[in-house]
Amino acid sequence: MISSLPLLPPFLPLLIGALAAIFLRGHLRSAVMLLTPIWGALQLAALEPGLYWAFEFLGYQLEPVRVDKLSLMFGYLFHLAAFIAVVYALHLKDTVQHVSGLSYAASAVGAVFAGDLLTLFVCWELLALTSVFLIWARRTDRAYSAGMRYIVIKVLSGVLLLAGAIIVINETGSAKFSDIGLGHEGLLNVGAWLIFVAFGIKCAFPFAHTWLTDSYPEATPTGTIFLASFTTKVAVYALARGFAGTELLVWIGVTMACFPIFYAVIENDLRRVLAYSMINQIGFMVVGVGIGTSLALNGAVAHAFNDVIFKGLLMMTMGAVLHMTGKINGSELGGLYKTMPKTTILCIVGAASISAFPLFSGFVSKSMIMSAAIEQGYDYVWLALLFAAAGVFHHAGIKIPYFAFFAHDSGIRTTEPPKNMLIAMTIAATLCVVIGTFPAQTVYALLPWQVSYQPYDLTHILTQLQLLFFSALAFVWLNKQSMYPPELPSTNLDSDWLYRKLAPGFLVPLYYSIIESMARVESMAKSGIKRLIDSSYDEAKEQPKGYFAQLWPTETMVFWVALLLAGILLLYYI
């Protein structure tokens, strides 16, 4: 059956699904949207590694579709994520969200199969343009302005990528997207750095991360599932392809793994807690890419694979809470386990997976990165990652389920979310357990690099359980001592303060003060001229003060003629 399908570019089935969603309605639309990710995944299975549809453009070889194990792994992942997100969004009638969700997934697939920098750039921009509608679809003022900030930062990343790509293509003579690396000579180095920064913005590097924590929690409950799946994972893929083994990434990654957990502990909006936790998980992947050994790279992409599923699951459970109660702040929730028991259990599965409990998916991929770090002698990095791993359990593993479903009873009585949402969450939860229990048959089978790794041994299980249980003990103890920070309605300042408060607070007054001072100069000039006129005219006598102004014009003319003649006379004698 697979071979009888005509060979299509990998992104095309999802794009066709998006186009179909514009015109179709009702069950037919649902059916087409469900089938396109499956059709796309079958297409991938039929593709042999290699280059497809390569052509020449302005003297450069463009490779719009390059198939290898790395791109295939992300390709399968994105189809799976699109399928789950579509199931989760089936109850919606909002065409905007359906169309933008599927076309966003198609751009992500296009990006990971792009064999050259120009195709990558086009997909990079399409990712931004298609996804922003998932934020605006919330149709609130906050979502509108968050979406604006999101698209500005994304376009900036795209412009940097284009500038870097042009320099690199010009310097190397090839448009191929393969290992770029840092530390070149001259202009080529500028190009490489521009591309690095462009990837870094989408990857939510520290200080460039606020677009994520700002916009994802403002998107629709269903839109966030799409958003959490694609953009940052495309960036991780791009780093793994272009900058594997760049040591700087280890340090960036370890920062990303550590600082967001502090914010996550004090954040009130539970979807924003998950957004911070997402940066923390990407930090692990970035460390893996930076270490650059086969084990570390495998760990990075395996963790990206698992993260899409378990972070998607957690986002879905919080989306379900938001959808059913209209609330998402920890301070307003609590006690929902009474009316949403299934969602509670699914959330706990997601929490166990992100915390890397044995038999859950996070365990089999996070441990690869940790092992690689210690193997390569990154002692302090390993220690920091261990701290981050304990912190994840603390905020994502305990805080999310605890404040939403347990804690004090908020008095909210609701029901389970729509069936399609429950089914989507169940699929993701099942995958978390299956991948965690049978890694060799699932995620390890897709890994691009050759390496044998066994996550399950006694040492590993024991040490991980000790770490997690004693992190939980810290939570229990702090709660009993009433030292745990309560959930408070608040905004926590992050680096977006620079462009949301400081810049407007500084540039806007500057603009007005310039306008004001220009007006002052103008009025001063006017009054100066007026004073000059005043001083030359006698109001009382109603005549000018100057001597010549009091004469008849003929008299003045005679004077000037006499003066001229005298001048000519003088010149005559010289």
Place this chain on the structure above:
Amino acid sequence: MSKEQNKSDFFDKKENVDKIIKVFYVVCALLVVADFIVHRHIYHDWENIPAFYAIYGFIGCVVLVLIAKLMRKALMREEDYYDK
């Protein structure tokens, strides 16, 4: 609100919660005991410290929360801070 929804649930009863927490303490204790029975592989010198992971996890999380609480003093603003 129906009567059924108002009935006190499993976690509303203090004795149930206390029971769960007791089981949890026992598991924690067993994990520390296991550390002395099981021969762990040592990949790094620090791991030679008995119950290294348990101590690190506990202290790490307490420090995390205490620093986060301090951060609130500097970083916390009212909810509509950016909307004004």
